[in-house]
Amino acid sequence: MDSDDWLDFKRDEFKKWMEDERRRTGLSRAVSAYTLAKESALSRLPELEETRREVRKIKELSIVRMEELVKITMDSVRDVNGEVYLAKDAEEAKEIISDLTGSGKLIVKSKSLTSDEIGLNEALEEMGNSVYETDLGEFIIQLRKEKPTHMINPSVHVPREEVAKTFSELLGREVRPEIPELVGVARGYLREKFCNADVGITGANVISAKTGTIFIVENEGNARFVSNAPPKHICLTGIEKIVPTLSDGFKLLQVLPPYATGVFMSAYVSMITGPSKTADIEKTIVYGAHGPKELHLVLLDNGRRRMAEDKIFREALYCIRCGGCMYECPVYRILGGSFGNNYFGGIGLIWSAFTAGEAQVAAAVDACTKCGRCKEVCPLEIDTPRMVERLKEKLVKKGFVQPKHAEIMKSILEKGNPFGEDERNNYSV
Amino acid sequence: MGLITMHDSILYWKGCMSRLRTKNISDSTMALLDRMGVNFETLDGNEGCCGSVLLRTGQVEAAKRAAEVTVERISSGGFKEVVTACPGCFRTMASEYPKILEEVPFRVRHISQFLVEKKDLIKDRLGSVELKACYHDPCHLGRHMGVYDEPRELIRMVPGLQLIEMKNNRSRSFCCGSGGGVRSVYPDLSREVAKTVAADQIPSGVQLLVTACPFCNFNFREVHVGQFRVMDLPELLLLAWRV
Secondary structure, three states: OOOOHHHHHHHHHHHHHHHOHHHHHHHHHHHHHHHHHHHHHHHOOOOHHHHHHHHHHHHHHHHHOHHHHHHHHHHHHHHOOOEEEEEOOHHHHHHHHHHHHOOOOEEEEOOOHHHHHHOHHHHHHHOOOEEEEOOHHHHHHHHOOOOOOOOOOOOOOOOHHHHHHHHHHHHOOOOOOOHHHHHHHHHHHHHHHHHHOOEEEEOOOEEEOOOOEEEEEEOOOHHHHHHHOOOEEEEEEEHHHEEOOHHHHHHHHHHHHHHHHOOOOOOEEEEEOOOOEEOOOOOOOEEOOOOOOEEEEEEEOOOHHHHHHOOOHHHHHHOOOOOHHHHOOOOHHHHHHHOEOOOEHHHHHHHHHHHOOHHHHHHHHOOOOOOOHHHHHOOOOOOHHHHHHHHHHHHHHOOOOOHHHHHHHHHHHHHOOOOOOOOHHHOOO | OOHHHHHHOEEEEOOHHHHHOOHHHHHHHHHHHHHHOOOEEOOHHHOOOOOHHHHHOOOHHHHHHHHHHHHHHHHHOOOOEEEEOOHHHHHHHHHHHHHHOOOOOOEEEEHHHHHHHOHHHOHHHEOOOOOEEEEOOOOOOOOOOOOOHHHHHHHHOOOOOEEEOOOOOHHHOOOOOOHHHHHHHOHHHHHHHHHHHHHHHOOOOOOEEEEOOHHHHHHHHHHOOOOOEEEEHHHHHHHHEOO
16 A cells, blocks of 8 residues: 555544544443343343354355345246346446436435445435435434444434434424433424335345345334335345245344344334235236335345355355344444444454455454454354454455554564564573 | 473463563463473573464464464474463464464463363462452453363462452453454554453452453553452462462
8 A cells, every 4th residue: 555544544533433422322321231132132042042053054055056046036026026136336236226216206215234335325315316214223323414333223322312412403492312202203203204205215134035025124113114105115135135935034034133132023024025016906916005016126246246256255244234243342342333334343344345445444454353252142153253364364465554563573573573672682592 | 401301391482472561471470380390491582473463463474484483493492392371372373373384293282271280289389369359261262262261270279269250251251452463553442442341341349350361461451440450370370379
């Protein structure tokens, strides 16, 4: 690297996070709540030990068969009268989706990390659409013009007092920092958006190839509105989310909620197989009964195939995005959303490197202690520290070497210790 | 020094931290081994570097060179048995050398494994230390090498010492924040992790934090706020040793 830009911007981001008491408070409250809830859920679900091993096998197999499963999914979705697209990168995905929405539309969205990955909101807004995030956490940070900082809980760093301030500005009246009241504000404000939206955009937690079924897991009920109320539903998801069958999808569904939020099962699982339809009048099928008339599934590559080709990085594709490892990471607890780029924590370093580019996370990689705690708490036992070491090795070859680490290497090779100290003079061989 | 004595004795490998930054660990380890009557030698300032830091920071070619030199140095001394109090050196030599080198002609163990094997030389010699102590599992020793019981067994051998576990221990133990080359490039982060872990994980009333790693020892000593002492495992055993 000729310039140290890759180092400097991260150093600044880290500093801001470390010094921001407000964010640290929000994060530490969330960590305590999460760890307690998960511990309690897991202790009452001993059978999950076997299920999570099965899910690991399902993911291993699915990633080996990824290309084949993409084809099967595309056929299945078309069979049920949905439209399906395969986007090779972020640009292509944005083009496909923008063509589908057009401009000047009201768009509601449920939480999708994949849409953050491609910068979808910005693209849609640029075309003159109004885009509303409806997941409470996403809604909060959208209003605050911040970036998400956690997979499951994107506003994990914003404490209630700050949410109250943001909502007070939105409504032009005083909103008290009482959590139920804050939730009520979002409910009231977004209700009308759901009903009037032209397009609903969701992600997916799992796709079953054989049936072309989209699984959406959530607790708030917003994704149901988004995928059901508007006449057009667009689902954007990565190709690694595909598993062969419905049963495989159900297995994964059992593991996700306890590890993601410490509940046995999320309040809602939507399973969507094609657009809404009825044949109640003369057995004639008409699409768009009470749900959307159109269903569009956009499958995204954007670096995933490259990941799958590498026998070490392939493991990152097994991630079911429960986000548990982040709460459990000693470094994430301090650096929060600066520990990564569009994805966070150890596994997020890998995902960010492949989807956003290595320069974005090269400096953050050196904040990982490779302690391996994330692997211990991962339901699929993904070996993230091994991948981070491998990524670091790759980065070093490309010139992303911390000057301090280069100095240490020189000292080790010349003096036999990393501290630049002369020792051997004192030692008679 | 003849080769015959070298075959008989073990090599106590200090590691760069204990040689140059946490001499408290190497000094007490050597004193302890002496009192136990263990026949050992060291390479002292001629040890060089095992390559752990290089592996952790992606400098793989340099790590391989360091590994080759290290193996040559140890095996040319005729040592068949290496013992170290540094989990970083231990993991690197015991688990990673075999992956990057053709042959590693000696056995490497962590000091806690060695001491447990020799516990008969220790157990009747320890006097009472009336303290509430807490043990911190180092990442390299615990999660990466599966050594959880030996340090605890040794700590429990000290009469009067009450061992209290951290909120998260063994495979769920929290990193002190200095691993993986983090401390050298983000020292503030490293200290902040140690501070948070100490505050969140150590139960109240603990007077002594027992480490089993020079990096953890150094990091915790630097940030601890005075409510407890920080001591590495050999230091504790030496403290308890009755003269």
